[in-house]
Amino acid sequence: MKDKIMFSALSWLYSKIIDQRNLRYEDGTFKSHALSVPVISVGNITVGGTGKTPLVGLIAEILAESGEKVCVISRGYKRANPKQRVLVSDGNEVLADVQNSGDEPFELACALLGKSIVIADADRIAAGKWAIEKFKVTRIVLDDAFQHRKISRDLNIVTVDATNPFGNEMTLPSGILREPIENLERADLFVITRSNLANDPASVEERIRAFNGSAPVIWCENRISKVTDLAEMSSGTNSAPESLKDRSLFGFCAIGNPNSFFQQLKMDGFNLAETKSFSDHHSYNQRDVDMLGERAKQKNCDAFITTVKDAVKLDQLEFRKPCYVAKSELIIKQKNKLHELINAVSTS
Incomplete structure:
Protein backbone atom coordinates (compact mmCIF):
# COMPACT_ATOMS: atom_id res chain seq x y z
CA MET A 1 0.00 0.00 0.00
CA LYS A 2 2.83 2.41 0.88
CA ASP A 3 4.54 1.70 -2.44
CA LYS A 4 1.29 2.35 -4.32
CA ILE A 5 0.82 5.68 -2.57
CA MET A 6 4.44 6.64 -3.26
CA PHE A 7 4.22 5.75 -6.97
CA SER A 8 0.92 7.62 -7.29
CA ALA A 9 2.52 10.70 -5.75
CA LEU A 10 5.48 10.42 -8.12
CA SER A 11 3.13 10.09 -11.08
CA TRP A 12 1.26 13.21 -9.97
CA LEU A 13 4.55 15.12 -9.69
CA TYR A 14 5.77 13.81 -13.06
CA SER A 15 2.50 14.86 -14.71
CA LYS A 16 2.77 18.36 -13.28
CA ILE A 17 6.33 18.72 -14.57
CA ILE A 18 5.27 17.58 -18.06
CA ASP A 19 2.24 19.90 -17.96
CA GLN A 20 4.48 22.85 -17.11
CA ARG A 21 6.86 21.97 -19.94
CA ASN A 22 4.01 21.73 -22.44
CA LEU A 23 2.56 25.00 -21.18
CA ARG A 24 5.87 26.73 -21.92
CA TYR A 25 5.61 25.59 -25.54
CA GLU A 26 1.98 26.67 -25.75
CA ASP A 27 2.62 30.18 -24.40
CA GLY A 28 5.78 30.66 -26.47
CA THR A 29 8.30 30.62 -23.62
CA PHE A 30 9.89 27.55 -25.20
CA LYS A 31 10.31 27.74 -28.96
CA SER A 32 9.73 25.05 -31.57
CA HIS A 33 12.15 25.40 -34.48
CA ALA A 34 11.03 24.82 -38.06
CA LEU A 35 13.23 23.25 -40.71
CA SER A 36 13.22 24.38 -44.33
CA VAL A 37 11.50 21.18 -45.52
CA PRO A 38 8.28 19.47 -44.37
CA VAL A 39 8.60 17.22 -41.31
CA ILE A 40 6.46 14.23 -40.35
CA SER A 41 6.69 12.97 -36.77
CA VAL A 42 5.74 9.46 -35.66
CA GLY A 43 5.49 8.90 -31.92
CA ASN A 44 3.33 7.67 -29.09
CA ILE A 45 2.09 8.70 -25.68
CA THR A 46 3.10 5.49 -23.88
CA VAL A 47 6.31 3.64 -23.12
CA GLY A 48 6.78 0.31 -24.83
CA GLY A 49 6.32 -0.76 -28.40
CA THR A 50 3.33 0.48 -30.38
CA GLY A 51 4.54 -0.34 -33.89
CA LYS A 52 6.23 3.00 -34.65
CA THR A 53 9.22 1.59 -36.52
CA PRO A 54 7.28 -0.24 -39.29
CA LEU A 55 5.13 2.85 -39.75
CA VAL A 56 8.17 5.11 -40.03
CA GLY A 57 9.53 2.78 -42.71
CA LEU A 58 6.23 2.76 -44.58
CA ILE A 59 5.96 6.56 -44.55
CA ALA A 60 9.53 6.88 -45.85
CA GLU A 61 8.64 4.48 -48.67
CA ILE A 62 5.50 6.46 -49.58
CA LEU A 63 7.50 9.68 -49.76
CA ALA A 64 10.30 8.07 -51.78
CA GLU A 65 7.77 6.71 -54.26
CA SER A 66 6.48 10.27 -54.68
CA GLY A 67 9.95 11.36 -55.74
CA GLU A 68 11.07 12.93 -52.47
CA LYS A 69 14.61 12.77 -51.08
CA VAL A 70 13.82 11.33 -47.64
CA CYS A 71 15.73 11.30 -44.37
CA VAL A 72 14.67 9.42 -41.23
CA ILE A 73 16.03 10.81 -37.96
CA SER A 74 15.96 8.73 -34.78
CA ARG A 75 17.52 9.19 -31.38
CA GLY A 76 18.94 5.67 -31.45
CA TYR A 77 18.12 4.52 -27.94
CA LYS A 78 20.87 2.67 -26.01
CA ARG A 79 23.50 3.05 -28.71
CA ALA A 80 27.19 3.20 -27.82
CA ASN A 81 27.67 7.00 -28.05
CA PRO A 82 24.23 8.60 -27.59
CA LYS A 83 25.54 12.18 -28.01
CA GLN A 84 27.30 11.44 -31.29
CA ARG A 85 25.64 11.92 -34.67
CA VAL A 86 25.80 8.71 -36.70
CA LEU A 87 25.03 8.49 -40.40
CA VAL A 88 23.55 5.00 -40.32
CA SER A 89 22.80 4.95 -44.05
CA ASP A 90 23.33 7.37 -46.91
CA GLY A 91 20.45 5.70 -48.72
CA ASN A 92 22.78 3.53 -50.80
CA GLU A 93 24.55 1.47 -48.15
CA VAL A 94 24.54 0.89 -44.41
CA LEU A 95 27.52 2.76 -42.96
CA ALA A 96 27.39 1.92 -39.23
CA ASP A 97 26.90 -1.16 -37.10
CA VAL A 98 24.01 -1.77 -34.73
CA GLN A 99 26.03 -0.91 -31.61
CA ASN A 100 26.76 2.61 -32.87
CA SER A 101 23.40 3.08 -34.61
CA GLY A 102 20.90 1.66 -32.14
CA ASP A 103 18.66 -1.27 -33.07
CA GLU A 104 15.76 0.67 -34.60
CA PRO A 105 17.84 3.04 -36.80
CA PHE A 106 19.88 0.06 -37.99
CA GLU A 107 16.73 -1.93 -38.78
CA LEU A 108 15.31 1.03 -40.70
CA ALA A 109 18.58 1.57 -42.58
CA CYS A 110 18.58 -2.05 -43.77
CA ALA A 111 14.93 -1.90 -44.80
CA LEU A 112 15.13 1.48 -46.59
CA LEU A 113 18.17 1.06 -48.81
CA GLY A 114 17.56 2.93 -52.02
CA LYS A 115 14.70 4.85 -50.38
CA SER A 116 15.88 6.90 -47.42
CA ILE A 117 18.88 8.26 -45.55
CA VAL A 118 18.88 7.29 -41.86
CA ILE A 119 20.55 9.32 -39.11
CA ALA A 120 20.84 8.62 -35.39
CA ASP A 121 21.09 11.86 -33.44
CA ALA A 122 19.52 13.12 -30.22
CA ASP A 123 19.69 16.70 -31.60
CA ARG A 124 17.12 16.32 -34.34
CA ILE A 125 17.15 19.98 -35.31
CA ALA A 126 20.89 19.94 -35.98
CA ALA A 127 20.63 16.57 -37.70
CA GLY A 128 17.82 17.84 -39.92
CA LYS A 129 19.73 20.96 -40.94
CA TRP A 130 22.82 18.87 -41.68
CA ALA A 131 20.83 16.39 -43.79
CA ILE A 132 19.22 19.20 -45.77
CA GLU A 133 22.58 20.85 -46.46
CA LYS A 134 24.63 17.70 -47.13
CA PHE A 135 22.13 15.49 -48.94
CA LYS A 136 19.59 18.03 -50.22
CA VAL A 137 16.75 16.09 -48.57
CA THR A 138 13.25 17.35 -49.25
CA ARG A 139 11.30 15.49 -46.53
CA ILE A 140 12.18 14.43 -42.98
CA VAL A 141 10.53 11.69 -40.93
CA LEU A 142 11.10 11.76 -37.17
CA ASP A 143 11.04 8.47 -35.28
CA ASP A 144 9.61 8.60 -31.73
CA ALA A 145 9.20 12.37 -31.54
CA PHE A 146 5.75 13.13 -30.09
CA GLN A 147 7.38 14.49 -26.92
CA HIS A 148 10.27 16.13 -28.82
CA ARG A 149 8.61 19.52 -29.20
CA LYS A 150 11.79 21.46 -29.97
CA ILE A 151 11.29 20.71 -33.64
CA SER A 152 8.17 21.79 -35.53
CA ARG A 153 6.30 19.23 -37.59
CA ASP A 154 3.80 19.42 -40.43
CA LEU A 155 2.08 16.16 -39.51
CA ASN A 156 2.05 14.85 -35.94
CA ILE A 157 1.22 11.12 -35.94
CA VAL A 158 0.54 9.12 -32.79
CA THR A 159 0.57 5.33 -32.85
CA VAL A 160 -1.66 3.50 -30.37
CA ASP A 161 -1.38 -0.21 -29.58
CA ALA A 162 -4.93 -1.59 -29.56
CA THR A 163 -3.91 -4.43 -27.22
CA ASN A 164 -2.86 -2.00 -24.47
CA PRO A 165 -3.65 1.55 -25.58
CA PHE A 166 -3.11 3.57 -22.42
CA GLY A 167 -2.63 1.12 -19.55
CA ASN A 168 -4.27 2.43 -16.39
CA GLU A 169 -4.16 5.97 -17.85
CA MET A 170 -1.58 7.07 -15.30
CA THR A 171 1.80 8.54 -16.11
CA LEU A 172 5.12 7.06 -15.13
CA PRO A 173 5.99 5.44 -12.78
CA SER A 174 2.50 4.22 -11.80
CA GLY A 175 1.42 3.77 -15.41
CA ILE A 176 2.76 3.62 -18.94
CA LEU A 177 1.89 7.14 -20.10
CA ARG A 178 4.79 9.41 -21.03
CA GLU A 179 2.54 12.40 -20.49
CA PRO A 180 -1.09 12.96 -19.43
CA ILE A 181 -3.60 11.40 -21.79
CA GLU A 182 -5.22 14.80 -22.42
CA ASN A 183 -2.24 15.67 -24.60
CA LEU A 184 -3.57 13.41 -27.32
CA GLU A 185 -5.18 16.65 -28.48
CA ARG A 186 -1.85 17.60 -30.15
CA ALA A 187 -2.04 14.72 -32.63
CA ASP A 188 -2.96 15.33 -36.28
CA LEU A 189 -3.41 11.63 -37.08
CA PHE A 190 -3.82 8.44 -35.07
CA VAL A 191 -2.67 5.05 -36.33
CA ILE A 192 -4.09 2.21 -34.24
CA THR A 193 -1.89 -0.87 -34.54
CA ARG A 194 -2.50 -4.57 -33.77
CA SER A 195 -6.26 -4.13 -34.05
CA ASN A 196 -6.57 -7.81 -35.01
CA LEU A 197 -5.06 -8.80 -31.65
CA ALA A 198 -7.34 -6.65 -29.45
CA ASN A 199 -10.50 -7.82 -27.71
CA ASP A 200 -12.38 -4.53 -28.12
CA PRO A 201 -10.62 -2.31 -30.69
CA ALA A 202 -13.61 0.01 -31.14
CA SER A 203 -13.26 1.21 -27.55
CA VAL A 204 -9.78 2.53 -28.36
CA GLU A 205 -11.12 5.07 -30.83
CA GLU A 206 -13.89 6.00 -28.39
CA ARG A 207 -11.29 6.84 -25.77
CA ILE A 208 -9.20 8.84 -28.23
CA ARG A 209 -12.27 10.87 -29.18
CA ALA A 210 -12.67 11.97 -25.58
CA PHE A 211 -9.51 14.06 -26.04
CA ASN A 212 -9.26 14.64 -29.78
CA GLY A 213 -12.42 14.84 -31.83
CA SER A 214 -11.00 15.88 -35.19
CA ALA A 215 -7.82 13.96 -36.06
CA PRO A 216 -8.32 11.11 -38.55
CA VAL A 217 -7.93 7.54 -37.30
CA ILE A 218 -6.36 4.80 -39.40
CA TRP A 219 -6.56 1.15 -38.41
CA CYS A 220 -3.81 -1.41 -38.88
CA GLU A 221 -3.52 -5.14 -38.47
CA ASN A 222 -0.27 -7.00 -38.00
CA ARG A 223 0.70 -10.15 -39.86
Whole structure:
Protein backbone atom coordinates (compact mmCIF):
# COMPACT_ATOMS: atom_id res chain seq x y z
CA MET A 1 0.00 0.00 0.00
CA LYS A 2 2.83 2.41 0.88
CA ASP A 3 4.54 1.70 -2.44
CA LYS A 4 1.29 2.35 -4.32
CA ILE A 5 0.82 5.68 -2.57
CA MET A 6 4.44 6.64 -3.26
CA PHE A 7 4.22 5.75 -6.97
CA SER A 8 0.92 7.62 -7.29
CA ALA A 9 2.52 10.70 -5.75
CA LEU A 10 5.48 10.42 -8.12
CA SER A 11 3.13 10.09 -11.08
CA TRP A 12 1.26 13.21 -9.97
CA LEU A 13 4.55 15.12 -9.69
CA TYR A 14 5.77 13.81 -13.06
CA SER A 15 2.50 14.86 -14.71
CA LYS A 16 2.77 18.36 -13.28
CA ILE A 17 6.33 18.72 -14.57
CA ILE A 18 5.27 17.58 -18.06
CA ASP A 19 2.24 19.90 -17.96
CA GLN A 20 4.48 22.85 -17.11
CA ARG A 21 6.86 21.97 -19.94
CA ASN A 22 4.01 21.73 -22.44
CA LEU A 23 2.56 25.00 -21.18
CA ARG A 24 5.87 26.73 -21.92
CA TYR A 25 5.61 25.59 -25.54
CA GLU A 26 1.98 26.67 -25.75
CA ASP A 27 2.62 30.18 -24.40
CA GLY A 28 5.78 30.66 -26.47
CA THR A 29 8.30 30.62 -23.62
CA PHE A 30 9.89 27.55 -25.20
CA LYS A 31 10.31 27.74 -28.96
CA SER A 32 9.73 25.05 -31.57
CA HIS A 33 12.15 25.40 -34.48
CA ALA A 34 11.03 24.82 -38.06
CA LEU A 35 13.23 23.25 -40.71
CA SER A 36 13.22 24.38 -44.33
CA VAL A 37 11.50 21.18 -45.52
CA PRO A 38 8.28 19.47 -44.37
CA VAL A 39 8.60 17.22 -41.31
CA ILE A 40 6.46 14.23 -40.35
CA SER A 41 6.69 12.97 -36.77
CA VAL A 42 5.74 9.46 -35.66
CA GLY A 43 5.49 8.90 -31.92
CA ASN A 44 3.33 7.67 -29.09
CA ILE A 45 2.09 8.70 -25.68
CA THR A 46 3.10 5.49 -23.88
CA VAL A 47 6.31 3.64 -23.12
CA GLY A 48 6.78 0.31 -24.83
CA GLY A 49 6.32 -0.76 -28.40
CA THR A 50 3.33 0.48 -30.38
CA GLY A 51 4.54 -0.34 -33.89
CA LYS A 52 6.23 3.00 -34.65
CA THR A 53 9.22 1.59 -36.52
CA PRO A 54 7.28 -0.24 -39.29
CA LEU A 55 5.13 2.85 -39.75
CA VAL A 56 8.17 5.11 -40.03
CA GLY A 57 9.53 2.78 -42.71
CA LEU A 58 6.23 2.76 -44.58
CA ILE A 59 5.96 6.56 -44.55
CA ALA A 60 9.53 6.88 -45.85
CA GLU A 61 8.64 4.48 -48.67
CA ILE A 62 5.50 6.46 -49.58
CA LEU A 63 7.50 9.68 -49.76
CA ALA A 64 10.30 8.07 -51.78
CA GLU A 65 7.77 6.71 -54.26
CA SER A 66 6.48 10.27 -54.68
CA GLY A 67 9.95 11.36 -55.74
CA GLU A 68 11.07 12.93 -52.47
CA LYS A 69 14.61 12.77 -51.08
CA VAL A 70 13.82 11.33 -47.64
CA CYS A 71 15.73 11.30 -44.37
CA VAL A 72 14.67 9.42 -41.23
CA ILE A 73 16.03 10.81 -37.96
CA SER A 74 15.96 8.73 -34.78
CA ARG A 75 17.52 9.19 -31.38
CA GLY A 76 18.94 5.67 -31.45
CA TYR A 77 18.12 4.52 -27.94
CA LYS A 78 20.87 2.67 -26.01
CA ARG A 79 23.50 3.05 -28.71
CA ALA A 80 27.19 3.20 -27.82
CA ASN A 81 27.67 7.00 -28.05
CA PRO A 82 24.23 8.60 -27.59
CA LYS A 83 25.54 12.18 -28.01
CA GLN A 84 27.30 11.44 -31.29
CA ARG A 85 25.64 11.92 -34.67
CA VAL A 86 25.80 8.71 -36.70
CA LEU A 87 25.03 8.49 -40.40
CA VAL A 88 23.55 5.00 -40.32
CA SER A 89 22.80 4.95 -44.05
CA ASP A 90 23.33 7.37 -46.91
CA GLY A 91 20.45 5.70 -48.72
CA ASN A 92 22.78 3.53 -50.80
CA GLU A 93 24.55 1.47 -48.15
CA VAL A 94 24.54 0.89 -44.41
CA LEU A 95 27.52 2.76 -42.96
CA ALA A 96 27.39 1.92 -39.23
CA ASP A 97 26.90 -1.16 -37.10
CA VAL A 98 24.01 -1.77 -34.73
CA GLN A 99 26.03 -0.91 -31.61
CA ASN A 100 26.76 2.61 -32.87
CA SER A 101 23.40 3.08 -34.61
CA GLY A 102 20.90 1.66 -32.14
CA ASP A 103 18.66 -1.27 -33.07
CA GLU A 104 15.76 0.67 -34.60
CA PRO A 105 17.84 3.04 -36.80
CA PHE A 106 19.88 0.06 -37.99
CA GLU A 107 16.73 -1.93 -38.78
CA LEU A 108 15.31 1.03 -40.70
CA ALA A 109 18.58 1.57 -42.58
CA CYS A 110 18.58 -2.05 -43.77
CA ALA A 111 14.93 -1.90 -44.80
CA LEU A 112 15.13 1.48 -46.59
CA LEU A 113 18.17 1.06 -48.81
CA GLY A 114 17.56 2.93 -52.02
CA LYS A 115 14.70 4.85 -50.38
CA SER A 116 15.88 6.90 -47.42
CA ILE A 117 18.88 8.26 -45.55
CA VAL A 118 18.88 7.29 -41.86
CA ILE A 119 20.55 9.32 -39.11
CA ALA A 120 20.84 8.62 -35.39
CA ASP A 121 21.09 11.86 -33.44
CA ALA A 122 19.52 13.12 -30.22
CA ASP A 123 19.69 16.70 -31.60
CA ARG A 124 17.12 16.32 -34.34
CA ILE A 125 17.15 19.98 -35.31
CA ALA A 126 20.89 19.94 -35.98
CA ALA A 127 20.63 16.57 -37.70
CA GLY A 128 17.82 17.84 -39.92
CA LYS A 129 19.73 20.96 -40.94
CA TRP A 130 22.82 18.87 -41.68
CA ALA A 131 20.83 16.39 -43.79
CA ILE A 132 19.22 19.20 -45.77
CA GLU A 133 22.58 20.85 -46.46
CA LYS A 134 24.63 17.70 -47.13
CA PHE A 135 22.13 15.49 -48.94
CA LYS A 136 19.59 18.03 -50.22
CA VAL A 137 16.75 16.09 -48.57
CA THR A 138 13.25 17.35 -49.25
CA ARG A 139 11.30 15.49 -46.53
CA ILE A 140 12.18 14.43 -42.98
CA VAL A 141 10.53 11.69 -40.93
CA LEU A 142 11.10 11.76 -37.17
CA ASP A 143 11.04 8.47 -35.28
CA ASP A 144 9.61 8.60 -31.73
CA ALA A 145 9.20 12.37 -31.54
CA PHE A 146 5.75 13.13 -30.09
CA GLN A 147 7.38 14.49 -26.92
CA HIS A 148 10.27 16.13 -28.82
CA ARG A 149 8.61 19.52 -29.20
CA LYS A 150 11.79 21.46 -29.97
CA ILE A 151 11.29 20.71 -33.64
CA SER A 152 8.17 21.79 -35.53
CA ARG A 153 6.30 19.23 -37.59
CA ASP A 154 3.80 19.42 -40.43
CA LEU A 155 2.08 16.16 -39.51
CA ASN A 156 2.05 14.85 -35.94
CA ILE A 157 1.22 11.12 -35.94
CA VAL A 158 0.54 9.12 -32.79
CA THR A 159 0.57 5.33 -32.85
CA VAL A 160 -1.66 3.50 -30.37
CA ASP A 161 -1.38 -0.21 -29.58
CA ALA A 162 -4.93 -1.59 -29.56
CA THR A 163 -3.91 -4.43 -27.22
CA ASN A 164 -2.86 -2.00 -24.47
CA PRO A 165 -3.65 1.55 -25.58
CA PHE A 166 -3.11 3.57 -22.42
CA GLY A 167 -2.63 1.12 -19.55
CA ASN A 168 -4.27 2.43 -16.39
CA GLU A 169 -4.16 5.97 -17.85
CA MET A 170 -1.58 7.07 -15.30
CA THR A 171 1.80 8.54 -16.11
CA LEU A 172 5.12 7.06 -15.13
CA PRO A 173 5.99 5.44 -12.78
CA SER A 174 2.50 4.22 -11.80
CA GLY A 175 1.42 3.77 -15.41
CA ILE A 176 2.76 3.62 -18.94
CA LEU A 177 1.89 7.14 -20.10
CA ARG A 178 4.79 9.41 -21.03
CA GLU A 179 2.54 12.40 -20.49
CA PRO A 180 -1.09 12.96 -19.43
CA ILE A 181 -3.60 11.40 -21.79
CA GLU A 182 -5.22 14.80 -22.42
CA ASN A 183 -2.24 15.67 -24.60
CA LEU A 184 -3.57 13.41 -27.32
CA GLU A 185 -5.18 16.65 -28.48
CA ARG A 186 -1.85 17.60 -30.15
CA ALA A 187 -2.04 14.72 -32.63
CA ASP A 188 -2.96 15.33 -36.28
CA LEU A 189 -3.41 11.63 -37.08
CA PHE A 190 -3.82 8.44 -35.07
CA VAL A 191 -2.67 5.05 -36.33
CA ILE A 192 -4.09 2.21 -34.24
CA THR A 193 -1.89 -0.87 -34.54
CA ARG A 194 -2.50 -4.57 -33.77
CA SER A 195 -6.26 -4.13 -34.05
CA ASN A 196 -6.57 -7.81 -35.01
CA LEU A 197 -5.06 -8.80 -31.65
CA ALA A 198 -7.34 -6.65 -29.45
CA ASN A 199 -10.50 -7.82 -27.71
CA ASP A 200 -12.38 -4.53 -28.12
CA PRO A 201 -10.62 -2.31 -30.69
CA ALA A 202 -13.61 0.01 -31.14
CA SER A 203 -13.26 1.21 -27.55
CA VAL A 204 -9.78 2.53 -28.36
CA GLU A 205 -11.12 5.07 -30.83
CA GLU A 206 -13.89 6.00 -28.39
CA ARG A 207 -11.29 6.84 -25.77
CA ILE A 208 -9.20 8.84 -28.23
CA ARG A 209 -12.27 10.87 -29.18
CA ALA A 210 -12.67 11.97 -25.58
CA PHE A 211 -9.51 14.06 -26.04
CA ASN A 212 -9.26 14.64 -29.78
CA GLY A 213 -12.42 14.84 -31.83
CA SER A 214 -11.00 15.88 -35.19
CA ALA A 215 -7.82 13.96 -36.06
CA PRO A 216 -8.32 11.11 -38.55
CA VAL A 217 -7.93 7.54 -37.30
CA ILE A 218 -6.36 4.80 -39.40
CA TRP A 219 -6.56 1.15 -38.41
CA CYS A 220 -3.81 -1.41 -38.88
CA GLU A 221 -3.52 -5.14 -38.47
CA ASN A 222 -0.27 -7.00 -38.00
CA ARG A 223 0.70 -10.15 -39.86
CA ILE A 224 3.84 -12.27 -40.07
CA SER A 225 4.73 -11.70 -43.71
CA LYS A 226 8.05 -13.55 -43.97
CA VAL A 227 10.20 -15.94 -41.96
CA THR A 228 13.93 -16.14 -42.67
CA ASP A 229 16.80 -18.17 -41.29
CA LEU A 230 18.97 -15.87 -39.13
CA ALA A 231 22.17 -17.08 -40.81
CA GLU A 232 20.75 -16.45 -44.28
CA MET A 233 19.45 -13.04 -43.26
CA SER A 234 22.93 -12.08 -42.09
CA SER A 235 24.44 -13.19 -45.41
CA GLY A 236 21.88 -11.25 -47.41
CA THR A 237 19.69 -14.11 -48.66
CA ASN A 238 16.02 -14.48 -47.77
CA SER A 239 14.86 -18.05 -48.27
CA ALA A 240 12.09 -19.14 -45.91
CA PRO A 241 12.27 -22.48 -44.08
CA GLU A 242 9.71 -25.11 -44.96
CA SER A 243 7.09 -26.48 -42.55
CA LEU A 244 8.20 -24.23 -39.70
CA LYS A 245 4.66 -24.12 -38.33
CA ASP A 246 4.88 -27.88 -37.69
CA ARG A 247 7.91 -27.46 -35.43
CA SER A 248 8.09 -26.76 -31.71
CA LEU A 249 9.39 -23.20 -31.39
CA PHE A 250 10.98 -21.06 -28.68
CA GLY A 251 10.02 -17.41 -29.17
CA PHE A 252 12.16 -14.67 -27.68
CA CYS A 253 12.51 -10.92 -28.12
CA ALA A 254 13.61 -7.65 -26.54
CA ILE A 255 10.89 -5.25 -27.65
CA GLY A 256 8.49 -2.89 -25.94
CA ASN A 257 5.48 -5.19 -26.13
CA PRO A 258 6.75 -8.78 -26.24
CA ASN A 259 3.34 -10.34 -25.65
CA SER A 260 2.04 -8.87 -28.88
CA PHE A 261 4.80 -10.67 -30.79
CA PHE A 262 4.08 -14.00 -29.13
CA GLN A 263 0.34 -13.52 -29.60
CA GLN A 264 0.89 -12.70 -33.27
CA LEU A 265 2.91 -15.86 -33.81
CA LYS A 266 0.21 -17.99 -32.23
CA MET A 267 -2.54 -16.28 -34.23
CA ASP A 268 -0.60 -16.91 -37.43
CA GLY A 269 -0.34 -20.63 -36.67
CA PHE A 270 3.11 -21.03 -35.16
CA ASN A 271 3.57 -23.58 -32.36
CA LEU A 272 5.20 -21.73 -29.43
CA ALA A 273 6.32 -24.21 -26.79
CA GLU A 274 8.23 -21.61 -24.76
CA THR A 275 8.84 -17.86 -24.67
CA LYS A 276 11.36 -15.49 -23.15
CA SER A 277 11.27 -11.68 -23.12
CA PHE A 278 14.21 -9.40 -22.40
CA SER A 279 14.04 -5.68 -21.61
CA ASP A 280 13.41 -3.38 -24.56
CA HIS A 281 16.58 -2.64 -26.60
CA HIS A 282 18.51 -5.38 -24.73
CA SER A 283 22.01 -6.01 -26.11
CA TYR A 284 22.49 -9.76 -26.44
CA ASN A 285 25.64 -11.65 -25.55
CA GLN A 286 26.67 -15.29 -25.84
CA ARG A 287 25.56 -16.00 -22.26
CA ASP A 288 22.02 -15.00 -23.21
CA VAL A 289 22.08 -17.32 -26.21
CA ASP A 290 23.52 -20.19 -24.17
CA MET A 291 20.79 -19.69 -21.55
CA LEU A 292 18.16 -19.81 -24.28
CA GLY A 293 19.75 -22.97 -25.60
CA GLU A 294 19.51 -24.69 -22.22
CA ARG A 295 15.85 -23.74 -21.82
CA ALA A 296 15.08 -24.86 -25.36
CA LYS A 297 16.67 -28.22 -24.62
CA GLN A 298 14.58 -28.61 -21.46
CA LYS A 299 11.37 -27.81 -23.36
CA ASN A 300 12.29 -30.00 -26.37
CA CYS A 301 12.09 -27.06 -28.75
CA ASP A 302 13.25 -27.59 -32.32
CA ALA A 303 14.18 -23.99 -33.14
CA PHE A 304 14.08 -20.35 -32.06
CA ILE A 305 12.06 -17.53 -33.57
CA THR A 306 12.54 -13.80 -32.96
CA THR A 307 11.92 -10.35 -34.47
CA VAL A 308 13.83 -8.35 -37.07
CA LYS A 309 14.66 -5.77 -34.40
CA ASP A 310 16.33 -8.52 -32.36
CA ALA A 311 17.97 -10.20 -35.33
CA VAL A 312 20.20 -7.22 -36.11
CA LYS A 313 21.90 -7.78 -32.73
CA LEU A 314 22.37 -11.54 -33.04
CA ASP A 315 24.46 -12.14 -36.16
CA GLN A 316 27.75 -12.55 -34.27
CA LEU A 317 26.36 -15.05 -31.74
CA GLU A 318 26.25 -18.83 -32.01
CA PHE A 319 22.98 -20.75 -31.53
CA ARG A 320 22.83 -24.45 -30.78
CA LYS A 321 19.55 -24.76 -32.63
CA PRO A 322 18.26 -23.04 -35.78
CA CYS A 323 17.08 -19.47 -35.22
CA TYR A 324 14.49 -17.88 -37.49
CA VAL A 325 13.44 -14.26 -37.92
CA ALA A 326 9.78 -13.30 -38.31
CA LYS A 327 9.08 -10.09 -40.18
CA SER A 328 5.85 -8.41 -39.13
CA GLU A 329 3.96 -6.42 -41.73
CA LEU A 330 1.51 -3.57 -41.16
CA ILE A 331 -1.74 -4.17 -43.00
CA ILE A 332 -3.31 -0.73 -43.44
CA LYS A 333 -7.09 -0.92 -43.64
CA GLN A 334 -7.39 2.60 -45.12
CA LYS A 335 -4.24 2.52 -47.26
CA ASN A 336 -5.43 5.16 -49.72
CA LYS A 337 -6.31 7.50 -46.87
CA LEU A 338 -2.82 7.20 -45.39
CA HIS A 339 -1.23 7.87 -48.79
CA GLU A 340 -3.42 10.95 -49.23
CA LEU A 341 -2.47 12.36 -45.82
CA ILE A 342 1.25 11.74 -46.36
CA ASN A 343 1.23 13.13 -49.89
CA ALA A 344 -0.76 16.17 -48.71
CA VAL A 345 2.25 17.04 -46.56
CA SER A 346 4.52 16.24 -49.48
CA THR A 347 2.76 18.74 -51.74
CA SER A 348 2.00 21.44 -49.17
